[in-house]
Amino acid sequence: MIELKNISKSFDKTNAVKNISFSVLKDETLVLLGTSGCGKTTTLKMINRLIKADSGDIFINGENIKKINEEKLRLGIGYVLQNHGLLPHYTIEQNIAIVPNLLRWGKDKTDSRMEEMLHKLHLPLNLKDKYPNQLSGGQQQRVGLARALMAKPPILLMDEPFGALDPITKESIKKEFLTLDELQNKAIVMVTHDIQEAFELGDRICLMSNGEMIQIGKPTELLEKPRNGLVKDFFRGQKLQLSLKAIEVKNLSPFLEPSADRYDDAISIDHQSVWDILEILAEKPFCRLEINGELKKATNGSLMEAIEKFKATKNGTTE
Numbered sequence: 001m002i003e004l005k006n007i008s009k010s011f012d013k014t015n016a017v018k019n020i021s022f023s024v025l026k027d028e029t030l031v032l033l034g035t036s037g038c039g040k041t042t043t044l045k046m047i048n049r050l051i052k053a054d055s056g057d058i059f060i061n062g063e064n065i066k067k068i069n070e071e072k073l074r075l076g077i078g079y080v081l082q083n084h085g086l087l088p089h090y091t092i093e094q095n096i097a098i099v100p101n102l103l104r105w106g107k108d109k110t111d112s113r114m115e116e117m118l119h120k121l122h123l124p125l126n127l128k129d130k131y132p133n134q135l136s137g138g139q140q141q142r143v144g145l146a147r148a149l150m151a152k153p154p155i156l157l158m159d160e161p162f163g164a165l166d167p168i169t170k171e172s173i174k175k176e177f178l179t180l181d182e183l184q185n186k187a188i189v190m191v192t193h194d195i196q197e198a199f200e201l202g203d204r205i206c207l208m209s210n211g212e213m214i215q216i217g218k219p220t221e222l223l224e225k226p227r228n229g230l231v232k233d234f235f236r237g238q239k240l241q242l243s244l245k246a247i248e249v250k251n252l253s254p255f256l257e258p259s260a261d262r263y264d265d266a267i268s269i270d271h272q273s274v275w276d277i278l279e280i281l282a283e284k285p286f287c288r289l290e291i292n293g294e295l296k297k298a299t300n301g302s303l304m305e306a307i308e309k310f311k312a313t314k315n316g317t318t319e
């Protein structure tokens with residue numbers, strides 16, 4: 001879907017991005033992770049040509065973006081900025097309607113899609129007439145996401161989308177991010193410097209340092225098979241928590257004991273990590289999980305045993 005080949009970019013004497021290559025599939029989230037100034041945002045902005053690469057090529061569905069009209073290119077790519085990027089003198093309705101207006105949608109189509117998006121992002125309809133500064137930070141960020149998704153772009157670029165939020169709002173928006181149907185089947189590239197966030201949201205992580213790509217792979221690959229000392233150092237001190245966040249609990253299903261009785265308190269499992277379930281188990285000795293229609297029982301101990309068994313399988317080493 002998206003392919004970067006040997007991309008480099010310098011600003012005066014700063015080599016911001018050095019010979020980066022990667023691809024993103026149509027239904028995955030690739031997280032660009034790294035410390036401040038390592039070239040993440042520059043890489044992201046080269047994909048929608050807000051910044052032009054000095055050398056190398058970027059392809060979208062096999063087509064070189066240099067050959068695509070800039071406006072057409074950007075209309076097919078949703079873009080969510082840190083601090084939402086809403087225009088302060090536009091109402092929420094006007095902000096959300098920017099792309100539909102460029103696409104010359106009629107008012108009825110725009111209104112009904114806007115209502116659908118506000119509903120899906122748990123925003124009350126009466127926000128439409130307000131201005132961005134009359135909304136909370138979490139609401140502004142949701143509006144930013146609604147705006148980016150209005151025209152159902154197959155590609156979504158997100159630059160530190162949750163960076164400015166308080167921890168509680170951040171958690172609730174991240175949970176929505178994982179379950180929102182509008183985000184399925186999209187190629188998503190997300191920039192963050194937050195390691196935990198990268199492990200929670202990324203299907204793959206591209207770790208960058210000083211303009212270079214140090215390693216790219218599934219979260220557990222970076223943890224279990226770090227390419228060099230730099231990668232190891234990056235995760236030092238957080239390895240246990242990160243690996244628990246990287247393993248989806250549904251993968252442990254074959255190794256968990258069945259629960260004989262059906263109770264209403266079973267937690268329905270989709271994308272929860274082992275870490276999410278351990279947080280629940282901090283409050284009680286066991287819980288029931290409903291995974292693909294099967295009822296399982298989990299305790300701290302049984303989850304740890306299941307992880308060991310899972311890691312011994314082929315899937316566990318590459319997941």
Ligand SMILES: Nc1ncnc2c1ncn2[C@@H]1O[C@H](COP(=O)(O)OP(=O)(O)OP(=O)(O)O)[C@@H](O)[C@H]1O
Nearest residue numbers: 011014016034035036037038039040041042043193
């Ligand atoms: N327009 C610009 N002019 C000059 N230098 C720039 C420009 N944009 C970025 N840089 C420099 O390029 C390097 C990479 O910047 P970039 O914003 O891509 O990093 P980043 O990893 O996204 O950082 P952060 O997490 O702080 O946003 C930095 O040294 C930065 O100072």
